[in-house]
Structures are given as structure tokens and as C-alpha cells.
Amino acid sequence: RRHGLLPPLTDRHPGLNPELLPDSRRNHDHSRSPRTRLYRRPHPRTPRGAVDLHVHPAPSPFPRNIGIRGVADQAHAAGFRAILVKSHHHSMVTDIAAVDDAIGGLPIPVYSGVALNNYVGGINPYAVELSLQMGGRMVWMPTVSSEQHICVHEREEHLKFPSTSIKLRKTTPIPVLDVAGNLLPETVEVLQLVKDADAILSTGHMSPPEITAVLRAANQMGLRRLVVNHPNFVIEANPAQAREWVELGAVVEHGLVQYDDRTTFFQWQVETMLSFIDASASTTPSSAQTSARRTTPSPSTPTSASWDSCSTPASAAKTSASSSPSTPDTSWTANRFRCTSVQMK
Numbered sequence: 001r002r003h004g005l006l007p008p009l010t011d012r013h014p015g016l017n018p019e020l021l022p023d024s025r026r027n028h029d030h031s032r033s034p035r036t037r038l039y040r041r042p043h044p045r046t047p048r049g050a051v052d053l054h055v056h057p058a059p060s061p062f063p064r065n066i067g068i069r070g071v072a073d074q075a076h077a078a079g080f081r082a083i084l085v086k087s088h089h090h091s092m093v094t095d096i097a098a099v100d101d102a103i104g105g106l107p108i109p110v111y112s113g114v115a116l117n118n119y120v121g122g123i124n125p126y127a128v129e130l131s132l133q134m135g136g137r138m139v140w141m142p143t144v145s146s147e148q149h150i151c152v153h154e155r156e157e158h159l160k161f162p163s164t165s166i167k168l169r170k171t172t173p174i175p176v177l178d179v180a181g182n183l184l185p186e187t188v189e190v191l192q193l194v195k196d197a198d199a200i201l202s203t204g205h206m207s208p209p210e211i212t213a214v215l216r217a218a219n220q221m222g223l224r225r226l227v228v229n230h231p232n233f234v235i236e237a238n239p240a241q242a243r244e245w246v247e248l249g250a251v252v253e254h255g256l257v258q259y260d261d262r263t264t265f266f267q268w269q270v271e272t273m274l275s276f277i278d279a280s281a282s283t284t285p286s287s288a289q290t291s292a293r294r295t296t297p298s299p300s301t302p303t304s305a306s307w308d309s310c311s312t313p314a315s316a317a318k319t320s321a322s323s324s325p326s327t328p329d330t331s332w333t334a335n336r337f338r339c340t341s342v343q344m345k
Helices: 068-077 093-102 125-133 147-155 185-197 208-221 239-247 270-280 285-295 313-323 331-338
Strands: 051-055 082-085 113-115 138-140 200-202 226-229 250-253
Touching (some): 051 068, 068 093, 113 125, 138 185, 185 200, 208 226, 239 250, 239 270
Parallel strands (some): 200 226
16 A cells, blocks of 8 residues: 555656666666676675665666665565665655555665755755754765766766756756865754764765865764765775775775666776775774874865866876875776776666
């Protein structure tokens, strides 16, 4: 029974409509694909009590193959303890509540949060407060509305992010820093709200200097749960930057595959992932956080790194290298675009 909370099944959201998917995906049996495994029982390689923090179900303006109930069923069958679902366009906290009530309870806990893009007013403390008060457990800094994301998506011919299946106005960059490189007051307010709720702060798809500035402030303010998403997909970070983020207390979330049909890369090279892991393998976040809180500047301290989100990859790497004599060789950047975000379809 649907209790009137959801539209009839015949009136499906665009994100669940197979007709809006590319032809190559529309009629494809993904359960038989060598690239996809749908586990019908707990898998021996799934860590006991694992929680997937990066799941993209419908409803969404982006085409999705499965909804909240479907991913919850799959995760439960695979042995996950819980999942956290994400939309780049709206908070899915209320979606979860509606589905949970409509079906009489999801099989595992399902959480969500809010991504601070144009569609919720950007860096909007009101949207953050509402999401957290309604049960949200994560706040993403700008993703598809970050200047970094917009420029990379337009610049890279062979590495594309999914596009909406409904027509929306063009997104505009959402700043988190002022012209001097200081955190905007509303950015600091958002960080405080996340801290008060003991929720997770994700750095979204911002540029490396923006990520560093936000993490330094979050570290000094005492936020306990910090995540950096796919550092060498869209973000264009290098291993040395990822190491600093780990030292500031962040967990760096690496992706495995890319599913958009316009992208020529499907799977990133293992060597690239290892370069990131090796760079931060000796770092202990807990001790690093203690040290960083003694040395980290205040949230108003401008970032010293220079960065042009719309530059070419080569010039961006050159700018990064010239800004710091100790920056290691970045010849690995030729393969950095192999890393993309995991999508649980």
C-alpha cells in the first residue's frame, strides 16, 4: 500500500523511466554484465557491518536504474548494515521517510543529507538545518554547482558527468570563499551546524585549494567526520594534496568505475589509486587532527594555493607545482582521470 504518499506507479519519475536512459543502457541486462554483480546473498568480501556512504538512487533529475527501496534491498542482500543515499539536486531525507512509511519499513537503515548546490540555494544554512533536523547525516559542499565541476565537465571531452533527463536552467558556480580566499560567513555557519549535529561533512566537487581551506577550518572547529570524494575525478587533486587532507582528519573516498556512456574511460588504473594510497599510508588521522588543531590557521585565513579551475590539466598541474617547491613529480596526472565515483545502480 502506498498510503497516498507517492505517485501511482504508472506516473514514474524521470529518474526511474528506462525510456530516458541512453539506448545502450535501456535494454541491457546489467545483472549479466561482466562489469556488474548484483549480490543476492551476503558476499564474503563485504566487510561485516559495512556502510555504503555514496549511493545514487532515484528519484533524481539524473537517469537512475533503481529507487531507494531497490538499493536498500540490494544492500541488505549483500550484507551491508546501512547505506547513505545522495542526490545532487535535493535532500532525500523526506524521500526516505515517505518510502519507509509506504512499504512498512526498509530492510536496513537508509540515511541521506543535502548537497549545497543551486537547487537548495547554495551555501544555505537553512537547508542544512532542515535536513539535519529531519534526520540527515551528511552535508555535501557544492558538487555539480562548484566552479571546479562546471569547468571540468565543459572542458573534458572524454570524461563526462551524467546529464539531467529533464531540462533545467544552467547551473552557476557556488562560492565557499571570498575573493581573498577566506571562508564566507555562511560557510562557517554550515560547518558549525554539521559539528553540532555530529554529522558528516563532504567536500563535494570543489577545487583542491577550496577543499584544503574548508578542511583546515573544519579541523580547527572540531568536526569529527570529514570525507573527500573521488580526488582525481573532477577534483583533479594530486597524492600530496590527498595526504594533507588525511592529515587534517578526512577520509578519502576513492571511486572505481564510470558509467556515463559519453565517457571513454570506464575503470581507472590501479597504479593511480596506489599512488594516492601510498602517499597517505603512514598518516594517522586521529593524531594528525590533534597536531593540526595546534597549527591550523583560523577559518578566516586565506588559502595560499593558486588554482584555475578552468585551466587545462597540464597548466593546472604546472600552477600547482610552481606554487610549492616541495610538490612531488606530477607526471602521474596523465592517468588521473581513470578515477570516478562508484554508483550503486
